[in-house]
Amino acid sequence: MKLLDFINALTRYDFLQKALFTSIMVGVICGVIGCFIILRGMALMGDAISHAVLPGVAVSYMLGINFFIGAVVTGVLTAIGIGFISQNSRIKHDMAIGIMFTSVFAVGIILITFMKSSADLYHILFGNVLSVRTSDMWLTMIIGAIIIALVYLFYKELLVSTFDPTMAQAYGLQVKWIHYCLMILLTMVTVASLQTVGIVLVVAMLITPAATAYLLTNRLWIMLYLSAGIGAFSSLVGLYFSFSYNLASGATIVIVAAFLFTLAFLFSPSQGLLWRTLKRKTSIT
């Protein structure tokens, strides 16, 4: 039994435990931040920021500093650059995103190839959760704790600035600041997810569990819990498949999340395709 082997290995191997904790935490924080990303219509922005982290990571390696610092710098600079281009020309927001993140990502790829082996690039792009070191695990835990604490404390502000930014601004909330803070949190989540799912697939963990939860509830706080739960569950099951069949962890985790989304899309009590079709049929007859 593969499952028993997996549980057995979990109790025995230190590296697998670290992989488990890290990927569950990544599932939770991607799920939480993802809710705000999709509700603000920033799914594409999430993709852009996650890719923009690459040159930051490369430069940090070269300078020998923590890759977290470089990642946040290039991530936030890209977010500002996208805003700058779309506000100061006729270029639309989605065009600006397309231009900025591909350019920054391309620079990142060249920087990485200058560095070391191409295996590093592969792991950064697609994740290699089984090589998570203790320091990486703690970094993920700290980022996770910060994000959960911030979302808990500023839930009210996040809710109103997402749902009705004009009203939020009218009563004096610094909506722009909230936007940039969210961009910073997004880069932090991306960095934390580097080893679990990799840069290319982070966006799936941000969007898919949140979108699944979005189909299942009409309350934001329930959506946050559901999305975090779905993210964590996907990570857990994905890790199992990755370990048992020697597959890239990022890919298996994302496929599990996509499977759960498909279930919700078809069978969600309020939004599911199945019930909607049935309802339409019965209302016609």
Place this chain on the structure above:
Amino acid sequence: MANAVDVSNLYVSFQGKQVVQDVSFDLQKGRMLGIIGPNGAGKSTLLKAILGLIPNDSGKIRILDSSIQSTRKFIAYVPQRNDIDWDFPITVLDVVLIGTYPSLGLIKKPNKKHRDWALTCLTKVGMEEYKNRQIGELSGGQQQRVFLARALAQRADIFFLDEPFVGIDVTSEGMIIQILKELCYEGKTIAVVHHDLGKAESYFDDLLLLNKNVIHYGHAAEVLDPSILSKAYVHHRVFLNRPKEVPVS
């Protein structure tokens, strides 16, 4: 007595075009003002500039005789319908509860007392039985009533509403105007961006006829004179009392 709103020589640009030019008016406390004018006359832009949501090119805005920064907490704002994402996962009661956020400040969360107050406000607009519905499941008029309830929950002194009667049913429109009139009677000040000239006289005390600059400002009956209206609606034929269309959204 200080005015609720004082605007002098205001110029505002929106998307590179100057749509509000040399606007001056003062709104007394306890009055109900309708801001009318043709499409693109800068009505919503003027409202947003007064609220400090967009910067002005020049001019002065005073609210309750001080700057908007220090008077925000006395103001409630009801945005245009199409500014809202109606698929957002939020219930009717939680929308109204947002009205208590400004007084709570950062971090502090609403408690039972705030929920009760939100429900009281929801009852005032006759929507309490819908409190657990998702906001998008309601009709346009019901949604507008919920947003009015949110404004009530803010316990404001001045209410700004941007096109509240667009695409809503007669019952909701009547109910909203009734509540606004009661608020006025209690001494609150109300400014409404409006485009249906037909009922403007029975709804508002004063009218501000706008077409980039102020064409006329005065008592409703006085502004609704065809000779004055035709100055703003140059390329439009003015129909008073035409049957109201309800756009399908």
